[in-house]
Amino acid sequence: MALSVSARSVDLRSEPVDQVLDHVDRSLQTCLDRNTVVRKRRTVGARTDRGTWVRIERRTVDSIGVQGWNGTECAARLTDIAQPAWLGCMVWQDSDEPAMWRADETGLLPGPPIGTAVLSEAPVLLDKWWQALNASLDALAGQETRRIATPDTVTITQALVTKSIRSVFPDGFDATVERWVPAHADLNWANMTAPTFSLFDWEDWGIAPLGLDSASLWASSLAVPALADRVRRERRCDFESRDGKLMTLFVCSKILGRDAHPEDPRLNPARRMVEQVIEELQRS
Template identity: 80%
Template sequence: MTLSVPSARVVDLRVESVDDVLDRVEQSLQVRLDRDTVLRKRRSVGARTDRDTWVRIERRGLDKIGAQGWNGTECAARLEGIAQPAWQGCVVWRGADEPVMWRADETELLPGMPIGTAVLSEDPKLPDEWWQAFNASLDALAAQDTRRVATPDTVTVTQALVTESIHSVFSGDFDTTVERWVPAHADLNWANMTAPTFSLFDWEDWGNAPRGLDSASLWGSSLAVPALADRVRQERRRDFESRDGKLMTLFVCSKILGPDAHPEDPRLEPARRMAEQIVAELQTG
């Protein structure tokens, strides 16, 4: 028997009052949040503390919290060989009046500024040392072992999701079966990495995913800057040349080109060209 979980109302924390939430986090973690540094996003709020740490607070509906729980940042603390802010502790509580949970994770401060928004419109001109550290962390992540399953955009990635996402946008007789699943960050974009010192943060959705998901996701976030998108493909070419990497590229393209596509999105044409090329390769290969 499967128990249904009621859906939470859609909330945008960029416009909702969060004063009570910040007060509760301060009391629970015994810390003072610097209200002048509060960074508000749709699903999360962050702020610097008086002990030179960072607290990230997220609201998530119970229907978006699966059997593996909701402790990605905490679980990522045991990963080895990855440049990420050290995890300090957390507080979790259930909303009193609606089916949601709140979670606040405290980590050390980032070693640099986030590179930009999720989708970049200009080249950040990252040095070779940055790309070396980036590759080392992604390679180390893929070599780890976990029973977690990635939840990109809070949706558990499954073979069925991959097949449905790809074939809902791209026609053709080709197999979408994933051959290799490896640990992935699952939200790899330019807003979740720092420079000039490389660090990868926001680990709440990490877990096993098809090989190449992270590389394809970053490539998709770079398409408005062709040279940057080419650099991502060059640095992660082993992922992109693999069959799973090609499927993940189509998976990312399906999000860009799907029914919610914006007609003026500069990524549309390069995503369409790449998708056509990959579909042709998969059909003949």
């Protein structure tokens, strides 16, 4: 069947996926447990009958980019990071439109995801959980890769950072990033487990400004002030760096930008932090 001119933008939380799950069953020679299906905007996941997990993602062809979309596969070679083992994958083209599907099979998570991307209540996290988080993020920053991070499937560049910051905040400081390091690029409470720490959903990882992960996790914690403060304490080295300050503004630009929701509980704490960070950058 001929491909249509453009692929639809779909939300897999509401899109019919039974045929997709059936296709994965046949191709991976397994049986996905329909009672364990987890739907997200871009992905669907389920447990298999052989004690593994399959994560299925759909992307339009033009959103895959030159580096491909094998982030989970590439993350398998990273060392000293708590993550589920990668076991294999399958990729296929949609028969009706210019979109691709990818299914990655991994080991099971050691516990449930902590919550949604943005939390409204503080989770119970032991000190050893925070120690494992720090160890994994520090180990990740020390790796080498040619991948470029794609938060929200958009390749992060200096131009993107500058545009995002300048679109919301005034001039008066240099927005140039000094240090770029490997980052998960989608670090939030929906992509980590507890009580045992594990970090998953690696499709967007790659080189990014120092402090992106820490700032992203802080931003997803802002509705719980004590939790946001704990993130800043644990990742203090990132937040005290110049790049960490820029990443704080970068993530706040998404909260405070033109699409800001007037009832978002993160608005006021984000504004207060922005004032502090801009003052610090102007002094430096």
